[in-house]
Amino acid sequence: MTRDSRGNWFLAGFTLLVFILLYGPIFVPIASSFFALKQGVVNWQQPTTLAYVTLASNEGILVALRNTMIVGVSAVVCSLILGMASALYFNSGRSKGRALLQFIIFLPFLMPPIITGLALLIYFREIDFDRSLVTVIIGHTVFVLALVYRTLLVRLQSLSRSLVEASYDLGASGFQTFRYVLLPNLTSAMIGAGVLAFALSFDETMITLLVTGTDNTLPTRLWAMMRLGFTPDINALVAVILALTTLMCLLAARYLMPRESTGT
Amino acid sequence: MSRRRFKPATASSHWPATGAVFAFPIAFILLPLAAFLAYSFFWTEQGVMSYALTLRNYARFFTDPVFLPVLRQTCVLCLEVAFLTVLAGYPVAYFLASLRGRIRYILLMLMLVPLLMSYVIKIYAIRSILGGHGALNRALLWLGLIDEPLTVFVFNLNAVLLTLTVLLIPFAVLPIFLSLERIPRSLMDASADLGASATQTFMRVILPLSLPGTITALTFVFVLAIGDFLTPQMVGGQSGFTFGRIIYSQFGTAFNWPFGAALSVILAVVVIAAIALGTIFGRDRSALK
Incomplete structure (x- = not known):
């Protein structure tokens, strides 16, 4: 003992x-x-x-912060819509097409981000798609989609099949069933996945570095600042970013944890 | 009756919806990867792209004296990182799994939270800790182990090794914890009842059963480490050259996209091989159970 x-x-x-x-x-x-x-x-x-005073008057950082928010929110919205559609589709039956779709969605999560970033970079150049915040948003959506999809699918599969069947038996249309039966049950999973996706997007550096044009997000701005040399406001920025990230972690935990502990 | 058979009905009447579900993943995941694969067979010389398919990029990789050794060196480095993280992560996972009640999950969460904290900032902070005026050197000076600040911890491969290890430890803890958690307590009790010492129980019951999770951890960390080009770029200096950095430089300073694509395809092959090995060994062991 x-x-x-x-x-x-x-x-x-x-x-x-x-x-x-x-x-x-x-x-x-x-x-x-x-x-x-x-x-x-x-x-x-x-x-x-x-x-902190220097930081608040640093134009470049404020622009980068705004860009990060735009990219994060857009990527979350896109990945939630796409993830939801894919999860509903995957859950509605079994087929080779479904397995293939899931495999494609998981690819960017399995491959190193440098490969996802380079593939998009080459692709955008070949189809003459100018690099901008839009390409960054697409890159981030591709990156977080697997996580959002997986979270929603797990929750969807944990719901009893009889819920949907009952809804159809009571005469609800496909949309009504989704709106009034499935969606309320998926809300907390959506919020949790959304917050997590936002946190990932907020910090995404490798893909952003490759697919961005002249626009900077916070991580790429930080990256540039640190490579050039040391300025005191970096530390202040770090503190601000970490405060924001901590907040997001707490939010994600709040929406994802309770269900998980009762579920398993 | 017709409502009950709604599944086949929706499947056929929702073709446009199905198409929409496939559209984004095909347009922005599959096609870019295809374009990227195709690019590795193109050739560029003095800024002129030749779209005729060729294996010259791959030939260059295998014949040039620079690239193969760097790839080997990077693989060794990432294996070392993987083993170090498991070495540090296993005891932590074991401790967490041995706790009872809510505290184990709270501690696990706390272990994972740093993963969501800015990657660039962590690299930068670790560099300043390892640096000449950093906390590590000051601690060593204070302990009297050294007389003047050491510079062996920054801007070389040691720095890359240490930094990646610190960054990736949580990725090792999680899978090991999950496999340890799944071992029923009755097995350990049975082992003890049959007269095994704590060490014997660990070596002959716990360790083999947690091996799949450990292998998953090794694979995880290896894949994450080999794909990273930010850490070596930031703490590696001149001598800390890794494969990821070479790839990145083909798209920046060297500006040879087809060659960069070919190098990335080779990286992808290494990653796929690592994942496949991890899956095979991870599965075999659990089958013995």
Whole structure:
């Protein structure tokens, strides 16, 4: 018994160490954003919110933030519509076509993002589709579709078949059944999947770098800023982004977790 | 009666809807991948594209002394990353799985949350931690292990290895946790009742049963690591050249898209092979159960 508990303490300590390793890179920039910087070295004696003031007047970052929001919201809406349609279709029967559709949807999730990005880049050039925010939105939709589709399909399959049958027996049309029977049951899955998709889109860098024209999203803007050199407002931006992401994680957990724990 | 047979009826009357469902995935997933595959058989020289099919890009890959060694080096690097993440992830997954009640899921969530945090920011933060003035060097100085800041942790392959490992640990924890969680407690009790020590139970019951999840974790991490070009670009410096970076440079500075496409096809083959190996070994073991 004593040896067992000593082993447990070791495991707990090791787990704590891994947590520190995972959260360190997140908290260090946040902490240093509140202190003055001198030649790239943080002066821990001099607290300041100057970085946040500089950030708020940084035109490039504000534009990038707006672009990120546009792309994220559009990609979420597109992927929810497409994911819902695909999940309903897949769930409505069995065929080779359905299996193929599912395979195609999963492809960008299995392949490294660099391949998805390059494929789209080449394709857009060949069909003379100018690179813009639209191409970024398409790229992000392709990337998050698998996740949205999978989440909706799992929820759809967990619903009892008799719900739909009862609805049809009571004379509801296909659309009415979808609107009044399926949709209410799928709402929380849609919100959860949507938030998760938005979080993924918010942080997507590799595909965006490849398919964007001159427009920057936050990650690509950050990428450019960090490659050029160090500016103090990066840390402030990091803190803002992480606050937003944390909020999204909490939201996603709120809508996806309770059902999962009662479901299984 | 007719309503009861609604399934075949909708299937035939919804052809336009079916077409719409297929339209986007075909237009923006399948066709781009086809275009990309086709591109790898084109050839470009001094900015002039030749659309005649050729294997010259692939021939160049296999004959040039640069590319094969970089691919091998990158594969070794990503295998090392995969093994390191599993080495760090297994004890964590084991600890989480040994907990009871809600706390295990809360901790699991906390383990996964950093995955949704900005990738670029994490790379950047890890670079500053590993750097000359970073926390790591200051800790080592403070402990008296070194006399002056070390530069072996930044702008080389070590840096890429360490950074990728830290970034990808959660991807190793999750599948291992899921396979450990599925092992019934009665098996461990039975093993103990039959006189096995804790070590024997672990080696002969728990470890074999969690092997599929461990292999999935290795595959996951390997695939994610080999496709990444941001980390090596940012922390790799001049010497930390990886296959992903070479591909990326073909679309930037080198501007040779067909060759870049061919290199990516080779990357895709490596990834597919890794996934296939992972599936085969993962499945075989669970079949023994």
